[in-house]
Amino acid sequence: MQDPQIRYAIDPETRNVVDADAGLLPKKPYECIKCRGRLVARQGTFLIWHFAHYGDDEAKACPLYYGGHYEDLLKDLRTSEVAAAETKKTIRLVAVPPAYGRSLRVYGVLPAIDISQVSDEAEISSVLSSMSLSGRGMKVLPGAILFHPRNPEVLIELDPESAEYEVAVETGPVSLSLAGRWIGEPIRDADIFAGEPERAERTRKVSGLNRGDTVFVFARAEPRHIPDFATLYRAAGWHVVSFDLDETSAGFLKLLTGNDWRNDQSFAVDIVLPPATDPRTRHPIGGSPKSSALIAVTPPPDFDPELEVVPLGEGTFSSLPKTGQGKPRWLRSSFPDGGSTRFSIHWADRHRDLHLYSRPDADAVAALTAPLSNENRLGLNHRDEIGSRFLPASSNPDLHIPWREGTRDLDDLGITIVGPVGLRFDVVARFGGGTVAPVVLRSGVQFGELGSEFGAWIREGLQEATLDFGPFGSIRLLVDRPAPQRPRLTDQEIWALISGMRDLPKRVRWSLVRQVYGAPIGGPHNELPGGIKKQIRRILRDVRHEQNR
Amino acid sequence: MNRTDDLPTLSEVASEFFRVPLANLPTGKRDLEQALVAEAIRLALADREPDDRGWRTRHILSLRSWVTRKLRALIPILDAPSDNEDTFVEVLREGVGGNLVFLGDVTELAGGYYAPSPTRVVPIAAGTCLLVSGLPSAVLAKHGLQLNVKGISRIAQEGAESINSRLGLQVQERDSYLGTMGREGFSEESILAFIQRQRRRRWTEADVSDCYQGNRGAYGFEFSEHYASVSSPVGYASLWEAATNVRPGEYWLRIKNHGKDEMIWIPNQLKKHVCLLLDKWGNKPRRVVISEADTGALLKAQFPPPGSQIRWIHAVGGQWLGSESPWIRWNVPRHSLDSLVHVFGMLPVTVETGERR
Numbered sequence: 001m002q003d004p005q006i007r008y009a010i011d012p013e014t015r016n017v018v019d020a021d022a023g024l025l026p027k028k029p030y031e032c033i034k035c036r037g038r039l040v041a042r043q044g045t046f047l048i049w050h051f052a053h054y055g056d057d058e059a060k061a062c063p064l065y066y067g068g069h070y071e072d073l074l075k076d077l078r079t080s081e082v083a084a085a086e087t088k089k090t091i092r093l094v095a096v097p098p099a100y101g102r103s104l105r106v107y108g109v110l111p112a113i114d115i116s117q118v119s120d121e122a123e124i125s126s127v128l129s130s131m132s133l134s135g136r137g138m139k140v141l142p143g144a145i146l147f148h149p150r151n152p153e154v155l156i157e158l159d160p161e162s163a164e165y166e167v168a169v170e171t172g173p174v175s176l177s178l179a180g181r182w183i184g185e186p187i188r189d190a191d192i193f194a195g196e197p198e199r200a201e202r203t204r205k206v207s208g209l210n211r212g213d214t215v216f217v218f219a220r221a222e223p224r225h226i227p228d229f230a231t232l233y234r235a236a237g238w239h240v241v242s243f244d245l246d247e248t249s250a251g252f253l254k255l256l257t258g259n260d261w262r263n264d265q266s267f268a269v270d271i272v273l274p275p276a277t278d279p280r281t282r283h284p285i286g287g288s289p290k291s292s293a294l295i296a297v298t299p300p301p302d303f304d305p306e307l308e309v310v311p312l313g314e315g316t317f318s319s320l321p322k323t324g325q326g327k328p329r330w331l332r333s334s335f336p337d338g339g340s341t342r343f344s345i346h347w348a349d350r351h352r353d354l355h356l357y358s359r360p361d362a363d364a365v366a367a368l369t370a371p372l373s374n375e376n377r378l379g380l381n382h383r384d385e386i387g388s389r390f391l392p393a394s395s396n397p398d399l400h401i402p403w404r405e406g407t408r409d410l411d412d413l414g415i416t417i418v419g420p421v422g423l424r425f426d427v428v429a430r431f432g433g434g435t436v437a438p439v440v441l442r443s444g445v446q447f448g449e450l451g452s453e454f455g456a457w458i459r460e461g462l463q464e465a466t467l468d469f470g471p472f473g474s475i476r477l478l479v480d481r482p483a484p485q486r487p488r489l490t491d492q493e494i495w496a497l498i499s500g501m502r503d504l505p506k507r508v509r510w511s512l513v514r515q516v517y518g519a520p521i522g523g524p525h526n527e528l529p530g531g532i533k534k535q536i537r538r539i540l541r542d543v544r545h546e547q548n549r
Numbered sequence: 550m551n552r553t554d555d556l557p558t559l560s561e562v563a564s565e566f567f568r569v570p571l572a573n574l575p576t577g578k579r580d581l582e583q584a585l586v587a588e589a590i591r592l593a594l595a596d597r598e599p600d601d602r603g604w605r606t607r608h609i610l611s612l613r614s615w616v617t618r619k620l621r622a623l624i625p626i627l628d629a630p631s632d633n634e635d636t637f638v639e640v641l642r643e644g645v646g647g648n649l650v651f652l653g654d655v656t657e658l659a660g661g662y663y664a665p666s667p668t669r670v671v672p673i674a675a676g677t678c679l680l681v682s683g684l685p686s687a688v689l690a691k692h693g694l695q696l697n698v699k700g701i702s703r704i705a706q707e708g709a710e711s712i713n714s715r716l717g718l719q720v721q722e723r724d725s726y727l728g729t730m731g732r733e734g735f736s737e738e739s740i741l742a743f744i745q746r747q748r749r750r751r752w753t754e755a756d757v758s759d760c761y762q763g764n765r766g767a768y769g770f771e772f773s774e775h776y777a778s779v780s781s782p783v784g785y786a787s788l789w790e791a792a793t794n795v796r797p798g799e800y801w802l803r804i805k806n807h808g809k810d811e812m813i814w815i816p817n818q819l820k821k822h823v824c825l826l827l828d829k830w831g832n833k834p835r836r837v838v839i840s841e842a843d844t845g846a847l848l849k850a851q852f853p854p855p856g857s858q859i860r861w862i863h864a865v866g867g868q869w870l871g872s873e874s875p876w877i878r879w880n881v882p883r884h885s886l887d888s889l890v891h892v893f894g895m896l897p898v899t900v901e902t903g904e905r906r
Contacts, residue, residue, distance in 0.1 A: 395725070
């Protein structure tokens with residue numbers, strides 16, 4: 001005989017936990033908060049509204065089928081996965097993809113020392129110095145210092161192939177919740193890690209995934225087909241497929257794991273303050289001690305539920321006042337003076353854990369960016385025989401580039417762009433001859449696209465090209481073409497010029513050559529015909545010989 | 550520890566975002582919202598690991614998601630963009646005049662990516678300069694810069710040279726920031742030089758559609774099928790829209806001189822300048838009036854200004870007041886008057902100053 005008085009159930013439409021007394025619809029199906037089996041609302045022998053399992057064999061496996069302790073059950077509901085894991089001393093596993101490359105790492109997460117369990121810094125030092133650690137499945141055994149309460153958590157790199165994970169923590173005479181044997185289940189085929197692109201945590205509850213979550217699925221065999229929306233990583237012998245979850249990718253998730261996913265109505269948590277924190281983050285959030293945190297909690301559009309804020313560990317839950325269907329609720333918190341503040345936002349069977357930790361050493365915003373003097377630059381780099389120099393677009397520089405036969409592209413001229421990949425700019429090119437129009441305009445070109453066309457422009461008589469970077473300024477490239485070559489003088493002409501000089505020069509220098517050819521001193525030699533220095537030397541010798549006779 | 554009772558205000562969140570006194574933030578709700586969205590975009594770009602070249606780039610979808618989640622509880626319209634109103638895209642790249650890409654704080658890259666622009670300062674007047682940077686304001690405030698947030702743009706209350714010597718930030722000259730096609734500027738002389746240098750071809754009516762009608766008293770540049778030319782140093786000149794099936798969005802300048810009937814290609818970027826020059830040659834130059842007013846200063850233009858001038862109006866914190874034929878009007882900060890006179894003086898128009906409204 002099943003217990004007739006299950007008082008609480010989940011309304012599958014609202015995901016609210018409902019009380020059997022609260023005006024039920026008898027024919028509506030409800031969900032068991034323990035086994036997720038189907039419940040129906042009844043008014044039995046005692047005329048008291050309650051829920052009962054639908055009665056199939058599967059339901060008989062539910063502990064509530066034969067009666068339950070509802071307060072314990074509600075406590076269970078208010079316990080997040082993180083809190084449950086820490087109570088059971090379970091190592092949480094997170095997957096961290098690389099910034100570049102395809103080699104993904106797996107870490108085990110353990111809490112740091114709870115600052116409320118130590119009296120002062122001296123005791124922390126004492127605990128850390130007496131702490132001993134051992135275990136299995138770790139790539140490197142962590143140092144005790146990582147468990148200092150100033151750290152939000154301890155990440156231990158794990159061997160993805162290990163058959164078991166274990167970290168034994170001994171903390172000496174001081175009794176800490178951290179002490180004991182922490183166990184983690186090995187990675188199995190079709191394990192799902194969910195969270196953000198930079199970090200995702202292993203989860204067993206597909207129902208807890210939200211649209212937009214980044215999912216990492218571990219597979220022993222390489223999937224035959226990787227859709228465009230997915231990325232493939234490796235973690236030791238595992239193939240790890242990553243993608244953002246939505247209605248399109250849900251089919252791929254089912255193919256990889258066999259799990260159905262649908263986007264249940266869930267609430268959203270947005271971190272508004274601190275300003276620099278990713279509003280979607282599930283990482284621990286660092287902030288200056290006692291500074292403000294402001295969190296917006298928004299239920300789905302047609303819902304106005306009572307959400308709860310449940311502290312992790314000691315303390316009682318509080319409610320977020322209702323503000324209307326789909327309207328944000330506001331939660332103000334502050335960063336602790338030291339250590340961490342952890343709580344979860346809770347609605348029905350959903351939790352969103354938040355972890356605020358004190359980071360006194362840095363301003364959260366300023367820490368994000370490099371010093372001003374180290375900022376990126378935008379412009380051109382020019383390399384020639386003297387060396388390499390940077391030309392910032394914002395100072396509108398001119399760059400003279402020598403004309404060379406056979407120039408194919410800008411690279412041949414030693415010119416490279418300095419800027420981000422995909423930088424676009426306009427080009428205004430002016431020509432002085434050839435078949436190209438006097439002015440050519442190109443809008444929104446990338447450096448790579450311009451390179452070979454530039455070579456063709458030079459052949460077609462390019463005089464100058466301005467690379468216009470809009471509000472960043474512009475860089476003008478001026479093509480220095482050699483002046484037309486002077487015609488070669490005959491021996492007789494040179495003889496007449498040299499013999500008419502008042503004092504014959506002792507040696508033939510370039511200044512004499514230029515004097516003979518009437519070319520200004522200091523100009524390029526290639527404007528003069530080849531071999532003329534030897535020619536003048538020979539004629540000078542003959543003139544000197546003739547005058548000496 | 551946790552409080553759930555009092556609701557935050559836009560100004561409260563804005564002062565945390567910008568780390569500047571409330572008096573240095575915009576007062577209007579719409580301007581403050583735009584300023585917050587702009588700052589959230591800078592913060593989202595900063596919240597990114599640099600790539601192998603050191604640039605923090607983010608795709609527009611990721612950027613939108615970050616910004617929307619950051620501010621949607623305060624600015625709900627962010628979460629429901631439509632074809633008519635999409636605040637995020639307006640602030641990032643499409644807002645007329647005032648948007649982060651056009652003003653130079655953010656660089657638009659190929660493939661839908663964006664990056665924060667290198668920081669530089671552009672002189673406006675003594676002790677005041679424009680800050681052009683993709684960095685969040687709090688980073689700059691931490692270095693001692695006194696910022697005045699003018700919606701999307703930010704003004705530093707310190708001279709450009711002083712900032713350069715104190716922080717090493719690069720000074721960008723105003724003309725460089727405004728951008729002038731091919732470096733020659735848009736004066737009468739430079740446009741005339743452009744026209745004289747361009748290759749001419751025989752006039753072909755089939756390649757054009759409508760003709761510019763000249764300054765007829767309204768603020769627009771009106772085109773119609775009627776031929777309207779002015780006497781110019783190069784002959785009788787008229788501006789024509791290119792036929793849409795030939796070179797859409799481009800223009801042809803028709804020149805009739807000594808029996809020759811020829812045409813010169815005019816790129817879209819020069820359309821307004823050539824129209825203004827034709828008005829001047831036709832002895833009906835367009836006017837700009839810049840005068841002091843109770844709320845700062847008033848800028849009135851008898852024409853929609855070209856890109857460089859629009860960029861400067863918005864960069865110094867100008868606010869569009871609407872149109873009142875034949876004028877288009879902006880409220881501009883008083884300290885920017887001289888710079889605006891200079892910037893509009895680059896055009897072939899009449900700039901009048903001084904009278905109080």
